[in-house]
Amino acid sequence: MTYHCFDFSIKDKVAHLQFNRPDSMNTMQPVFFRELVSILSDLQRDAPARALVISSSGKHFTAGMALDVFAGGGVSLDDASAAGRANIALVLQEMHRSFNLIEQLRMPVISAIHGGCIGGGVDLICASDIRLASADAFFCIQEINIGMTADLGTLQRLPKLIPEGIVHEMAYTGRRLPARRALAVGLVNELFDSRELMIEAALQMAAEIATKPPVAIWGSKQAIHYARDHSTHDALQQMGWLQSGIWQSSNLMEAFMAKQQGRATHYADLAPVSSFDDAAYQLK
Template sequence: MTATNASPSLHCFALTWHGAVAHLQLNQPDKLNTMHPLFWRELDGVLQQLHNAGEARALVISSTGKHFSAGMALETFADPGFAPQDRTPEGRAALSDTLADMLATFNRMERLRMPVICAIQGGCIGGAVDLVSTACIRYATRDAFFCIQEINIGMVADLGTLQRLPKLIPMGIVKEMAYTGRRLPAEQALAHGLVNALYDTPEALLEAALACAHEIAAKPPIAIWGTKQALDYARDHSVEDSLRQMGWLQSGIWSNRHVSEAVQARQEKRAPEFPPLAPLHAFADPR
């Protein structure tokens, strides 16, 4: 399927569409796709756009160059406008709100109304681990590796890695990575369940990620949304609470029409047709 470009104004990313699949690509390979304030602003804006529009039925996030991302751009810490002010309690207290502002972007990715698939090649370092930990599905190249880099530069990882990784892989592995700053090679990441599959080349990796996204996009978007809601809720709650939530969720989104269309399409050997999610509008936006 031919991709259509949709991001002429982006500098750090390229956004293309493959039918109902959105493909967001980190696009600063000369900078190892490091994360800086403009990266954050563009990522947050694109995610909000995709979430509100309801047109994308799956999102693939990939990268360019040798590494997926080398994490936070170190020069950002030298910027007087960003660097935490650690000489006063007032300055240190302000860091909490700065982190909350940054965390909001990764939280937004996790809460998107469509599944997110990350295609990871080369190094996934520091803040990049925070990013991919929010995804639903992760694929990687065989030369990929994951590194909680923050401990190697004298700080604690603070953008979600220490909170999300223990939900994905054994705590002992997380602690080893977090305490030592060692790299977790792709083969071990696969063995521990951090990634779903490995591929020999970035091209094969992206092809697999897009194929999975298209398979998801063929399902009813509201049922995919409901499934994502149920899985994320179950991750953080007891089985009893999650089953109760499942009853409320299913009663809210059940559709005889969708079930009938899926069955009829299979009988007629054709692709089923399902409506997209409804677009969202901020309450404060003018109507």
Template sequence: MHNEYFQISNESGIAHLQLNRPDRFNTMGLAFFTGLRDAVLTLDDAGDTRALVISSAGKHFSAGMALDVFTGTTDVFDNSSPRARLGFQHALRNLMDCFDALDQVRFPVICAIQGGCIGGGLDLAVACDIRICTTDAFFALQETQIGMTADLGVLQRLPKIIPAGVARQMAYTSERLSAERALAVGLVNAVLPDAEALLRHAMELAGTIASKSPLAVAGCKTAINFARDHSTSESLRHMALLQSAIFDTHDLAEAISAWHGERQGRFDALSPLTTRETGNPR
């Protein structure tokens, strides 16, 4: 699948979505958001994707929302009247839903970041399960620099990934966070020397995930995401319900057999999802 903003492939259960507008620093127009959401949910609907890697072409991961979205003729951000503001709220919620899709799909999403990861690019990155970057990567909440508050999820997700004080400083000042500092505070799991090594590491990590039972991995993602937003007590009750629903003795036996036999496990794909209307969020 190819469009103006990215290209996507899927091989042996490992999907790769590459931002592909390097001449414009992989900035995001409005069509990017629905395209991303639909592509990611389509992968999830099929049931055979085990992991997704998101990377970029060019020097920078993404400079965020294209400025012409704010300065163009679109009325999406019209706040001139109460009715217009209600429409603004609805449009903004739809944009948020597009990054929420990365959180909601059953497979892990790995974000491989090179160069600048700015504004909406950081909104995207923190909605992913795992982030890795190159030594030249940097991260910035640029919105205060242009006189607005970040609004697509980074202010809600980032303080749950890194220390709240660091997230606040980034938000209030638009200061850049270096790759070294990002590793130190837990924003990224690894720093690689260049883009080639970055993508290789991301694909190897995706391969490791893809070798596990997709049901077990999906259960891990569901449990971790629930625990992020609930108390330990609530999360344990949720875990009991979740495990009683997804515990699979076949996958358990196959995983142990493969481990002892030093071979690759053979696990069924997840069931396809058929309840979503094409082009609409779940």
């Protein structure tokens, strides 16, 4: 399938989603969100891959939201009445869905960031599981510089990734967080000298993840996210329920046998999810 905003491919169980509008600095427009939701929904439903790498083309990862989306009438936000302002929340919910899908995806998501990661780009990479960056990368909560509060997830997710004081600094000043400082505060896992080396490393990491049992990877992602948002006691209780649901002795045996025989492991893929909306049902 051809997309306007992305190049998308799957090879050896690794999905690669690349922003492909470098001339516009990969800005986010309504079609960006529609296509992103479509791609992520297909990955979630059919599980044709075991890991997803998100990268970009051109000079910058993304310049964030295209300003003409709202100024040019693409999306109408009516702040003249209470009823109109109430609808802004519904518009935001639609936009939240795309980045929520990244966080909820049944496979790990690795963001490979070069150049500017601005505004909505920070919202997006905060929803990823792992972030790698090139040495020229920088991060900016741009919204404060254009007279608004960031509203697509940065202020909710970023304080759980880096010290709160750094978030306050970025959110209040609109200053750039350079790649080396982003590494120092824990926003990114590793820095690379070039975009090419970074993407190569991201794909290698995704390929390594793809050799692990997908159901155990999914369980790990569920447990980490739950523990982040709940007490240790509650998270341990949830872990018991989670493990009892996904436990597969055959995976342990496969790992043992593969090591003994000096071969690669072979684990079952995640099963496709049957859509309730698409279910065939005849009224009686």
